[in-house]
Amino acid sequence: MGTELNNNTITTAYAHWAPIYDLVFGAVFRHARCAAIAAAERCGGRILEVGVGTGISLPDYARSTRLVGVDLSEPMLRKAHTRVHELDLCSVEGLAVMDAQHMAFPDDSFDVIVAQLVVTTVPNPEATLDEFVRLLKPGGEIVLVTRIGADSGLRRAVEQSLTPITRLLGWRLEFPWARYARWVERQEGVHVIERTAMPPFGHFSLVRFGKFLQTGAVQEDYLEVA
Ligand SMILES: C[S@@+](CC[C@H](N)C(=O)[O-])C[C@H]1O[C@@H](n2cnc3c(N)ncnc32)[C@H](O)[C@@H]1O
Structure with missing residues (x-):
């Protein structure tokens, strides 16, 4: 049995x-979700929540926020529709079935892209992050809640050994920070703003990437909270 995730699994x-x-x-x-929403709303503007799922986070956004979910x-997504309807969440402009790797929005459509517990579930995380950058306006932010797997050692070995099971459940356990670091290194216009460990067990993190207003801008130090 293969260990890669695909859209069918x-x-x-x-x-x-x-x-x-x-x-x-x-x-x-x-x-962690509330921390991501607070970060997204500090950035402000129009927000896209990718992998919005059942819409569990939607009631925690301010009513004045403009939101789209895919x-x-x-x-x-049917659960999310019901939630929006029952709670009359007027902040939600729309919900749509879409693949995070190829979304039907023009370039520079959103001020913030939020993805909570999503990057480690998609078949190609790096292509998905590239798509987030495409949709993001210059000066905007990508706000993730994401599992950060171990870089090495016993925990990494355990995470890798559990991959065939977690794939069937719909996510990866093994996803070291090095993978995000390699992705961001390849980007011209993206930098890390924050990486803060989150419960449960600190195995998840709030991660924020910024898209520079100008290409060629310089990476600043970022906030890292273990
Ligand atoms: C672990 S759930 C997270 C749901 C929600 N964001 C939360 O905070 O609980 C992962 C979600 O990502 C969605 N997802 C996985 N792959 C996707 C893809 N390629 N495009 C869009 N959504 C995807 C799944 O359908 C699921 O709703």
Whole structure:
């Protein structure tokens, strides 16, 4: 059995998760989601939430925020539609089924791209991050809540050994920071703003990338909180 995620494994996995997702993954990631929303709203403007899922984070945005949400999974997105309707979330301009790797928006469409627990679930994380950069206006931010796997040692070996199982569940455990670092190094106009460990267990992080207003701008030191 292959260990790579693809869109079929994702849609199958999240069709199973949809009815119970909020119960299992709601409270445990609330702190991290709220930190991401606060960061996104500090940046301000029009926000795209990629992998919005059941819309679990949508009620925590301010009513004045302008939001668009996309997800690959129709069953997850149906839950989000119901939530928007029941809670009358007028901040949500639209929800659509879309693949994060190829989204149907023009370049420079959003001030902030938020993706919570998504980059480690997509088949090609680097291509997905490239797509985020394409959609982001200069001066905008990518705000992630993401699992950061171990770079080496026993924890990395355990994470790698569990890959065949977690793939069926719809995500990767092994995703070292080095992978983000390599991606950002290849980008001309992107820098790391923040990397802050988040519960549970500090195995997840709030990560913010900025898109420079001008190409050729210089990377500043970034905030790192273990
Ligand atoms: C772990 S869930 C996270 C849901 C939500 N963001 C949260 O905070 O709980 C991952 C979500 O990403 C979505 N997803 C996975 N691959 C995707 C892709 N290629 N394009 C769009 N959404 C995708 C899944 O359908 C699922 O809803």
